[in-house]
Amino acid sequence: MSDNFDLQSLAETERIGREHAAGELDLQPVTDPAEAARLLATMPPPGAPVSVVESVRLPYDVDEAIRKVAAARGVSVSAMIREWIVKGLAEADDAPDPLAELRHLGAAVQRVADRLASREHRDAA
Structure with a gap:
């Protein structure tokens, strides 16, 4: 499917939507089996x-770069x-959640700090 077809389909859909909103669209059931x-x-x-x-919305240079890559690949x-x-989403699923990682590291730091405080308290006694 070409980009031109996508635009034609979108334009047709928008035209039908305008006609429907204006009450100009007359939908009738299809009675002809061939149709x-x-x-x-x-x-x-x-x-x-x-x-x-x-x-x-993309910067012009990004759009141009995408067009060049697409043309080179024939898509x-x-x-x-x-x-x-799709590739980015697949990679994102494999990436750890930064907030969860931060919480995990914060908990680990707290455990180390608690152990150090416990040792200092023991050594002082």
């Missing part, structure tokens, strides 16, 4: 994952960004 079959063939299969559109910019996001 129904054609429409069903364009739909994803049941249980297929749903994609969402996220708008992200769309959208596919390139999706690949990087």
Whole structure:
């Protein structure tokens, strides 16, 4: 799927949304079996994952770099960004939670401080 197709699909969806909001959209049930079959063939299969559109603002030079990498790999910019996001999420799952690490280290420091205080108290007695 090309970026151009994504934009065309988005524009069509927005047009339908405007017509619906203005009360201009007249939805009628499909009674022709051939038309129904054609429409069903364009739909994803049941249980297929749903994609969402996220708008992200990027600096111009970052956008250009992404476009160059995508072109070199022969994929769309959208596919390139999706690949990087999925890879980043997989790596994030493997990374420790910094807050949990900090709490763990704080508890370890407190245990060491308690032991040192206990020894000093024993040695003083």
